[in-house]
Amino acid sequence: MAYKTMRHIMEWLFSILFIIGVVTAALSVTLAGFTPSVWFLMAFLALALIICTEVTQIREFLLKDK
Numbered sequence: 244m245a246y247k248t249m250r251h252i253m254e255w256l257f258s259i260l261f262i263i264g265v266v267t268a269a270l271s272v273t274l275a276g277f278t279p280s281v282w283f284l285m286a287f288l289a290l291a292l293i294i295c296t297e298v299t300q301i302r303e304f305l306l307k308d309k
Contacts, residue, residue: 246300253293260286 264282267274274282 246296250293250296253289253296257286257289257293260289 260282263274264279264286267277267282268279273279277285
């Protein structure tokens with residue numbers, strides 16, 4: 244799968260997980276047995292993956308020129 248497609252999927256995943264976390268926190272409910280803090284942790288894990296792949300792509304681009 245192309246890198247840009249994977250990045251867009253991860254960005255959508257982050258957005259959806261974060262929105263679910265906000266909604267469950269506002270309503271004080273659990274969804275699928277997960278508390279809002281777990282939804283936020285999953286969202287920030289997706290964000291960390293996005294950041295790591297971006298840094299890796301930049302590093303590979305810079306090392307390719309040498």
